[in-house]
Amino acid sequence: MMADAQLGVAKIGVTKIGMTRIGMGIDIGGSGIKGAPVDLETGQLTRDRIKIATPSPSTPEAVAEVVRLVADGFDELPPSAPVGVTIPGVVQHGVVRTAANIDKQWIGFDAQSLFTTAIGRPCFLVNDADAAGVAEARFGAAEGQRGLVVVTTLGTGIGTALIYNGSLIPNAELGHIEVDGFDAETKAAASAREREGLTYPQWAKRLQRYFTALEDLLWPDLFVVGGGVSRKSEKFLPLLKLRTPIVPAATRNGAGIAGAAVLAAEPTTAPW
Numbered sequence: 001m002m003a004d005a006q007l008g009v010a011k012i013g014v015t016k017i018g019m020t021r022i023g024m025g026i027d028i029g030g031s032g033i034k035g036a037p038v039d040l041e042t043g044q045l046t047r048d049r050i051k052i053a054t055p056s057p058s059t060p061e062a063v064a065e066v067v068r069l070v071a072d073g074f075d076e077l078p079p080s081a082p083v084g085v086t087i088p089g090v091v092q093h094g095v096v097r098t099a100a101n102i103d104k105q106w107i108g109f110d111a112q113s114l115f116t117t118a119i120g121r122p123c124f125l126v127n128d129a130d131a132a133g134v135a136e137a138r139f140g141a142a143e144g145q146r147g148l149v150v151v152t153t154l155g156t157g158i159g160t161a162l163i164y165n166g167s168l169i170p171n172a173e174l175g176h177i178e179v180d181g182f183d184a185e186t187k188a189a190a191s192a193r194e195r196e197g198l199t200y201p202q203w204a205k206r207l208q209r210y211f212t213a214l215e216d217l218l219w220p221d222l223f224v225v226g227g228g229v230s231r232k233s234e235k236f237l238p239l240l241k242l243r244t245p246i247v248p249a250a251t252r253n254g255a256g257i258a259g260a261a262v263l264a265a266e267p268t269t270a271p272w
């Protein structure tokens, strides 16, 4: 009976456990590879995340093996469950195009096929910041926001997602704009604050320069700031003087997982 019901929904490409549509998201980060099943209606993780340290060096083969281990931890999910995987680089048609903070072997690599083979399920590959941006637009601080939202992820690098009227414009690499003669993420990412031992007010001065440059280029309606450091947003967001409203992310460290699963569940003709 159960098998018949699952077969039925598999035909229309939707996976249900009970009444809930479930997918899986796997988020590849600089320090950890994290995955969980995701309720596609609410963006909530339906089980505790599995997190395994990112191998070093983070070559495609080594990372694929860890992605397989994470996915195997959720083997109760039916074969039709959509699976989204994030990577911290530009993704076009499943191929990774840049690798600012991961092993350079990824450049030109068809990582979508690699993960599909490793997991034994069709995977959808998406840029990490784009996945987090989609989660914020659907379930978080930018839910229902019209106009242009720029979701920034401050971590090892600076990831950015452009969301216009709720739709993602993929692969915006605005963490690499030049500010005061530097690639912005090398000075304003959360990792730069840690590396240089900056106080929050010192770091906020750099964020001020960065977000001013972004708002002068794009005139967004809202900035959303994610990444682990957004948990401490009260230490730096109130110091910024911008014309654009700026708020912390609401989905926190499940954002990449949730956004990847949601995108994987939606048939698309978009070029990423």
Ligand code: BGC
Pocket (backbone or CB within 6 Å): 087, 088, 089, 090, 098, 100, 101, 127, 128, 129, 130, 153, 155, 156, 157, 158, 159, 160, 173, 175, 185
């Ligand atoms: C990469 C982006 C990525 C961001 C956050 C940047 O260095 O170029 O693609 O989204 O880091 O990981």
